[in-house]
Amino acid sequence: MKNSLVSIIMATYNRAHFLEETLKSIQQQSFSNWELLIIDDGSADGTFELIQDFIRKDARIKYYKRSTSHKKGLPGCRNQGLEIAKGDYVIFFDDDDITHPLLLELSVHELEKNSVDYCRYLRTVFKGEFIYDFNYSIDYLLSILTIKNLDQIVTGAVPLNSCQVLWRKDCFQTHRFNEDLMYAEEWELYARILSEGKIGVNIEKILFFGRKHLHSNTGEFGNKKKIRIDSYIKAILLTITNLKSKNLLNHTLKHFFIRLGFRLNSIIIIKNILNATNTGELEKIKYIFGFKMYPILRPIFYMKGKILKF
Known part of the structure; x- marks a missing residue:
């Protein structure tokens, strides 16, 4: 596990007012062997200046402008990130959310221990100011997800939010986000990947916190x-x-x-x-x-x- 590299892919657009808190939460990860690939979709709110300050202090954080070879929008930015990613594993973070400090450590551990294709964990949402009161217990239930669970994932009975899963990078070897989609692009892609019979492990513990606001997708x-x-x-x-x-x-x-x-x-x-x-x-x-x-x-x-x- 010490040699495994996780590529965190983050698309951003005019979220400087949230981004600093999100970046700091990533830096608090107990698992430290990660690279953060920030793909900027054309921000004009000081995002570049904010990120440069982080880059000077942390070489794991890297900044890219969206290439013209990808369409504007979240799918195009994430596809560019997939092309750049060097990690054994890939995870997508939004630019306004908060991650549990144990997220990468527990997910990589369970994924490797169980020799599966992806690791899902629980996600919850918050509004306004985030309350930093993490549950550090590692006493949680674990289950295996197979093609038999596809119905539950597609229907949302077992939600698979874009930021709710750590993937082996080879799951994306022949798959990319559909850049014509501006909503439900991760749902469509993940259903496409899982319909091939990928096997996952499910951690029954909240490890990601999504910020709810009117200007999100x-x-x-x-x-x-x-x-x-x-x-x-x-x-x-x-x-x-x-x-x-x-x-x-x-x-x-x-x-x-x-x-x-x-x-x-x-x-x-x-x-x-x-x-x-x-x-x-x-x-x-x-x-x-x-x-x-x-x-x-x-x-x-x-x-x-x-x-x-x-």
Whole structure:
């Protein structure tokens, strides 16, 4: 484990007001053999000057401007980082989050001990000022994730956030982020990688803390920003196509994607998953009719749910 190098890839864009705290949290890692590759997507808020101060004091931190060979956005920056990375392992950090000091040490240890392809750990979120009160206990539950857990990962029952997993670098040998996606790009990529049968280990311990604010990609999606919604729909269609090609679509995934179609008001998703699962014509008619009636029925379902809860 002492000789293993971890490449931390961080895309950044105008986050100087958060970045300093994030960099300091990375420097507090108990596992010290890492390189931090910061890919700047065109910041104009003093990010470069801030990072230069860190670089002068810590040679493990490296700064790059996004190359014109990659599209603007998070996927392009991360793909550039993957090209540069020298580590045995790869992990993606956001530029506004906080990491537990034991994250790399525990993840590398469990990944190597169990000879698996990736290590997942728990993540939680915070708003405003972060409270530095880490739990340093190493008494945690451990489980193995296989292709049998793919349904849970795709549906979010076992979340696999972009910053929630340490990968063997060779998992990305033939895979990259889709640079046309501006939301759910990690979900689409990770589903693509895991559908090949990669095996992981799961640490039941919170090791990453995501900052919630309105200007994050997730915050903009929650506010129904069109570019994020459209990207999610595209990622869903790509994922359906990938899972169908590997014969991995089943009843659980079929109904998950149908629900997403209703949630995102996208008949394209519903038609796509119905066709991909060879659904009969009568069932297709039922769902398409239901979609057309959904704006009328939705308030009724909502009120019915409130009454049942009462």
